[in-house]
Amino acid sequence: MKRFAIIGVAGYVAPRHLKAIQETGNVLVAAMDKSDSVGILDQYFPEAAFFTEFERFERYLVKLKNEGQGIDYFVVCTPNYLHDTHVRFGLRLGADVICEKPLVLNLHNITAIENEEKATGKRVFTILQLRLQPVLQKLKKELANSNTFHQVKLEYITPRGNWYQYSWKGDNSKSGGLATNIGIHLFDLLIWLFGDAKSSQMLNQEEKKMSGIIQFQQAEVRWTLSIDKNDLIDKSLNSYRLLEISGEKIEFDNGFHNLHTKSYQEILSGRGFRIKEVKKSIEIVSKMR
């Protein structure tokens, strides 16, 4: 049974990590968040130590380590701009790190993480759950067996309310903006499916929507990303996700269930996605800014 600690436990994505830790038969020993609205812990790990101050969290984890009870994995669910520093913190604790996407905001932030990986001998994994989605995995196999160059259309419309712009997600210096915060998944998916990006062109860039064209090795993709509900043609829907490959529509709204647990299973089996896997998508979104 592996021992985990998590930072950012009061946030939106943390419950999926708690569930994944539990479903893979492991244990959370410590959690931290500036906000103490963490009743969610009762559902998964009521015994976990909890801290609202980073410093007290550090003291506790160092104490565990010095007593030979150190954690095995450190999970990072904090706002994007804090990822790199929290990843380094986890590595220095002698733990492997599981970091939510995007790993970092800028390519140059990766160097300092790689240095720390080398210094500590520990590894950083990131969550790229779309690569584990069954429909997309099937698609990946089909594309791998073909040489066809495709015309692709990607539409990803997931409306958010006014709060979004007044949270850290709406502050580009903290989230990296739409392309980084929401789009990173998709650009990673496209690279994984169609090969490296050769060129990228922005068509439109607003606060709530972006679109562009990217040339990949096996496809030209016209993409649109929006959090504006006015972009939903069918107002009865909550969101709209379309991937159209040479005229064929791929439905991937379902099958998202339990992808964090699958990600954890992969990581624990030694097949998690490491730093080099994420560099290309971070490069794309960095350049868009």
Added chain:
Amino acid sequence: MKRFAIIGVAGYVAPRHLKAIQETGNVLVAAMDKSDSVGILDQYFPEAAFFTEFERFERYLVKLKNEGQGIDYFVVCTPNYLHDTHVRFGLRLGADVICEKPLVLNLHNITAIENEEKATGKRVFTILQLRLQPVLQKLKKELANSNTFHQVKLEYITPRGNWYQYSWKGDNSKSGGLATNIGIHLFDLLIWLFGDAKSSQMLNQEEKKMSGIIQFQQAEVRWTLSIDKNDLIDKSLNSYRLLEISGEKIEFDNGFHNLHTKSYQEILSGRGFRIKEVKKSIEIVSKMR
């Protein structure tokens, strides 16, 4: 359609209020929380303005008021020790106020709220949802038609994890302690069912559990309150709630569904619970400290 604003929207209990506002056909125009983990707004009121700073929230609500678009109701879901000051803030905005329990920590805090009610001509309502629970309402009627003096046992075991002690709920100066934060419901229920308390005796008072005996007009109640999971005899349960009246067990674990919406319906119909209704239970828990 009434216009609402809410403070404490990122907290545990806020979703029930958002649901109640929606289910009673009303609208949330503004929300505030120090934490920006408020994705919940998308499910209910994505159009609501959101603020992480009290001052900017105040500015917005005053502006609405000055434009003749002021809010009708101000909802308070903040940590207990802030209730009275946020209630006054709502009243001064010219709104009626709906405040989570407990209304205040100490009896003397009520005076300043009553003064503000008088000065503004607005009203404060509190959430006493157990009084709206069907099983308990039936019980209330039966007891009202009888003169029997009862021996009553109340056990309320709702385990919380370690985080609880390190959140504001574990700080007595902020939550008032177990009796105030969790027990206030039960003491209000007992007064409502059995009449005024004549005397109260503590049997045990620990960080995670308390017990005592209270003499009411129509009953002597031995009560136990615990958040320690070791007090659950059946470890497969998440919680245990027992009300035993003269040997008869009353099951009230169910029927909690939608009690906030019912509370809102009562308030909007002019039948909400006002300050004088809560004084007696606050007096009991104040004395316990």
Added chain:
Amino acid sequence: MKRFAIIGVAGYVAPRHLKAIQETGNVLVAAMDKSDSVGILDQYFPEAAFFTEFERFERYLVKLKNEGQGIDYFVVCTPNYLHDTHVRFGLRLGADVICEKPLVLNLHNITAIENEEKATGKRVFTILQLRLQPVLQKLKKELANSNTFHQVKLEYITPRGNWYQYSWKGDNSKSGGLATNIGIHLFDLLIWLFGDAKSSQMLNQEEKKMSGIIQFQQAEVRWTLSIDKNDLIDKSLNSYRLLEISGEKIEFDNGFHNLHTKSYQEILSGRGFRIKEVKKSIEIVSKMR
């Protein structure tokens, strides 16, 4: 002896207010700041109640008021963008308010303050200490007795370190930018000396410096404002302030001593500067943004 409360007591300008309260023979009864680095209180008012939470400060001041021990003056030394909301808070406490410059960031913020002045019958005063500087008062008299139209040059170079851009002062949404945070004094001074502004033209607007030309009734003023130390020609100086009127240089680097105390004396004598006095300078800087 008048009773004062202050908000923002840990900040840069607060000591001048504490000194002014003491030197005018009055008393501070309560102080608040999010930061608890307030050892300065020991020099002036060790007996003052101190709070790090706005809500507890409010509770205390309301309690004093309800006991007939309310404060007479509420002093606002918080970051600029909070001024208007804290001014309203003071008025609602039944106190007159003394607010640091700039009173507000935008002209439209004034309306809500004026409404609250009317509703409460209390008054808002602002600190315009340059109008009380002896050299400038003498100049004002001379200009008032003449009809000459002047060519004026104003240079105001007061270097700040890198921290400035990473404090609230460097965030335009919080400080209003250089023209508002630092320049407001000067524009008020120019209006006071030379009459209303008829037109204003920006020549340069950078993060650390701004310059422009303003036509006043009795003067055309070329102004430069900078916090960049590279703009100091004589590097041995800490700052450089020049007012040149039709070729004559006015030295006003000295005589700044005790201007806050003088401001308080004026306010306490009923001659303080009220809202209408500051509207014109706020209008100028609002338009620059």
Added chain:
Amino acid sequence: MKRFAIIGVAGYVAPRHLKAIQETGNVLVAAMDKSDSVGILDQYFPEAAFFTEFERFERYLVKLKNEGQGIDYFVVCTPNYLHDTHVRFGLRLGADVICEKPLVLNLHNITAIENEEKATGKRVFTILQLRLQPVLQKLKKELANSNTFHQVKLEYITPRGNWYQYSWKGDNSKSGGLATNIGIHLFDLLIWLFGDAKSSQMLNQEEKKMSGIIQFQQAEVRWTLSIDKNDLIDKSLNSYRLLEISGEKIEFDNGFHNLHTKSYQEILSGRGFRIKEVKKSIEIVSKMR
């Protein structure tokens, strides 16, 4: 020229460190504090990078290190209970650390620091400025040449206002209480002068004052520590410090000037006080709690 970074730069004691860095001919490259009230930097190191978030500070310092421009010394001026974690942070950056007193709150906190010293090969120094005070240094020499056992009286009355109890200094879990926050200096001084403590007895322990008797190898000391101004017999004084050795009064109110700079000179010359020097005084104050 050595390169310094400081954490806690907005606090009470930071200016003495800035002055010491400057007076020893060194340079501050980065500073951090949660509060942005840091105009003090302009007087010493306007070029220093400044951060209000720990994570961004970490990123910057790691970047400097990776570029071969790492800091030589890391200075810790944060609230007491954060000292140990910030000390470890500095060591991990590859810097020697200068930490304000008390180094830690509890003896067991020292182990984790010593481990980090060993792991990094870097050193921790603490500020024990009384040992550098000329009058006390002279006294130390005299005592060293004598075998007399002394009856000693120590009175240390340094009044603080109400704010003290509502700052971190008034929270025992953060400051360690009076004996730790203020007394640590004195107990270190006494050990240094009179040898190890053999036994310690508390006579009185209140929120604002403490007293006791300690048996040292060469003295029995009756000590009183107070922050209550009522304990000042001469109300015209701001403080009262008395050390009476076998009936002879030692005046040490003066000579405090520049002791931080002297401390820095010692540290930079390789003669600073390291962990083992502070263990004994921390042991005394830990036991008092």
